Amino acid sequence: MDLHETKFAKSGREIIHIQVGKAGNAIGNQFWQLMCEEHGVNTDNKDENMKGCLVHDGCLSGPRGYIDVFFNEGKSTDKKVRYVPRAILLDTNMGDLASIAEDVRVGDIYRPEDIIGNDESSGNCYAKAFHTEGPDLADRCLEMVRKEVEKCNCLQGVQFCHSASGGTGTGLTGLLLKTLRDYLDKQSRAVMQSFVLAPAPGISDVVLEPYNACLCYQDLLEYTDQVFLFDNKALGEICQRALEKDMPKMLDLNSIIARCMSGITSCLRYTGPLNADLRKLQTNLVPFKNAHFLINGLAPLNSKASGKYRRATVLDLSQQMLSKDNVTVKCDPLNPGDEFHGMQKARFLASWTSWKGKFQTKEVDKAMHEIQKDGSRFDKFFPDWIPNCIASSISGGKQKQDIERSVVFATNNTAVHEVFDRSIKSWDSMYKSKAYVHVFEQDGISVQDLMESRNIVQYISDAYTEFARWEDKFFEEMSGGPKPVIRERAIDNDEQRNIAQELK
Ligand SMILES: Nc1nc2c(ncn2[C@@H]2O[C@H](COP(=O)(O)OP(=O)(O)OP(=O)(O)O)[C@@H](O)[C@H]2O)c(=O)[nH]1
Ligand SMILES: [Mg+2]
Structure with a gap:
């Protein structure tokens, strides 16, 4: 083995990646392209023998990181080890899978057995993918996952990437989530993450999207630990506004999602002054x-032309990541609310910033404190009942193109209810005429099942609206007395009344 390969360290904390459906596979492909670029895995076609092997350290700016988080070691020839993505690619449309496997750059880095599909088609319907076409594919996928889990040193998580509109991305993913949750809970407590392309407002090319989406959200609620939402409308606007691409292509949209996926896992793949892992992410980001x-x-987001006018300081990156224009799914996390119309103010319940590049802990801590401190521009969006609700990690690692420092901001913001409300609204419109219900019934999903999924989405939306409603100040400003003075109007429910009694 070459010197530069032997000195590379292992983290021993692996992630299994599963991409489902056309959008899931296209996004996943971008993700793997980025992973190869960041860890220095060769995707150049010039020398067939070098494909999948490590590029020489001299060609890589920044540390190589822990490649074993996402890659397995393949065959070694000529003192070179080939690295193979720990990825499973699934679809009910072989044509779409073939186009991924034929991708000139990363197509042949996937192991052929990891590409699992048939040509049966889901007919765009969750039910068909879940009950009829999915089980065989899910069994084959589970078998691959079992083998991977046995090889892993300490499995950190399983990440999915799929859309919440098409039949395969919703139905087959749902079936896999259900099967894997059951299996993994018995094996290890791995974090299940899902990167989801939610239905975009006003853009839809799948008629059954409202039903598919609600069934998908129900599965995501039940079986996953973290769901990261994106939609094509928000991504398209980021491309047009910030990246100055007039006619963004799917590749441009997918590459923003890939950057977020990379940022969220970079704390695991690189060392740095503030370290983290998926379990810490889970604890910090999910308060309820x-x-x-x-x-x-995410930041920076600018075109090459405008990039030269900016300096990626912590402050500049923080301003960009908090901007409502840079949110990757259509909702307003800085909605000031409107009491007259009964609209609640949006709240950041918990957040995570993943900084990549040369940053000092002190400057990041200071910037995060400034954002949340009393009287700051953003103060009102941070509830007082979770003090210090932004956690951070800082890691090194190679960046994309000419970016030196970047940040990805994942946040549990109550404005996410807008995403669910949109799906409920279109579900209701479609269900009014009971249109397409028979398509689901044919494949084993009843009207009651559809109705249940819709009500569960309503439950998610209501829960977030409720968090947004909670009064901030449980205590009056300190009166200087020995006991805190509780503000009666902050007490909203029995649980809080009991806590107040205890504190009294
Ligand atoms: N961002 C992005 N969106 C895509 C891409 N391909 C399709 N979509 C969107 O994804 C949604 C449809 O989901 P697909 O992934 O095509 O559906 P599927 O999971 O293959 O399910 P089927 O219905 O069985 O084909 C639509 O809203 C498309 O606009 C892509 O490459 N990138
Ligand atoms: Mg498809």
Whole structure:
């Protein structure tokens, strides 16, 4: 083995990646391209023998990081080890899978057995993918996962990437989540993450999207630990506004999602002054059971032309990541609310900033404190009942193109209810005429099942609206007396009344 390969360290904390459906596979492909770039895995076609092997350290700016988080070691020839993505690619449309496998850059880095599909098609329907076409594919996928888990040193998590509109991305993913949760809970407590392309407002090319989406959210609520939401409308606007691309392509949208996925896992893949892992992410980002639907912001986001006018200081990056224009799913995390119309102010319940590049802990801590401190521009959006609700990690690692320092901001913001409200609204419109219900019934999903999924989405939305409603100040400003003075109007429910009694 080459010197530069032997000195590379292992983290021993692995993630298994599963991409499902057309959008899931296209996004996943971008993600793997980025992973190869960041860890220095060769995707150049010039020398076939070098494909999948490590590029020489001299060609890589920044540390190589822990490649074993996402890659397995393959065959070694000529003192070179080939690295193979720990990825499983699934679809009910072989044509779409073939186009991924034929991708000139990363197509042949996947192991052929990891590409699992048939040509049966889900007919765009969750029910068909879940009950009819999915079981065989899910069995084959579970078998691959079992083998991977046995090889792992300490499995950190399983990450999914799929859309919440099409039949395969929703139905097959749902079936896999259900099967894997059961299996993994018995094996290890791995974190299940999902990167989801939610239905975009006003853009839809799948008629059954409202039903599919609600069934998908129900599965995500039940079986996953963290859900990161994106939509094509928000991503398209970021491309147009910030990246100055007039006609963004799917590749441009997918590459923003890939950057977020990279940022969220970079604390695991690189060392740095502030370290973290998926379990810490889980603890910090999910303050209430069942409230694990997260939105993202990222920085820097600018075109090459405008990039030269900016300096990526912590402050500049923080301003960009908090900007409502840079949120990757359509909702307003800085909604000031409108009491007259009964609209609640948006709240950041818990957040995570993943900084990549050369940053000092002190400057990051200071910037995060400034954002939340009393009287700051953002203060009112941070509830007082979770003090210090932004956790951070800082890691090194190679960046994309000419970016030296970057940040990804994942946040549990109550404005996420807007995403669910949109799906409920379109579900209701479609269900009014009972249109397409028979398509689901044919494949084993009854009207009651559809109705239940819709009500569960309503439950998620209501829970977030409720968090946004909670009065901030449970205590009056300190009166200087020995006991805190509780503000009666802050008490909203029996649980809080009991806590108040205890404190009294
Ligand atoms: N961002 C992005 N969105 C995509 C891409 N391909 C499809 N979509 C969107 O994904 C949604 C449809 O989901 P698909 O992933 O095509 O569906 P599927 O999971 O393959 O399910 P089927 O219905 O069985 O084909 C639509 O809203 C598309 O606009 C892509 O490459 N990138
Ligand atoms: Mg498809």
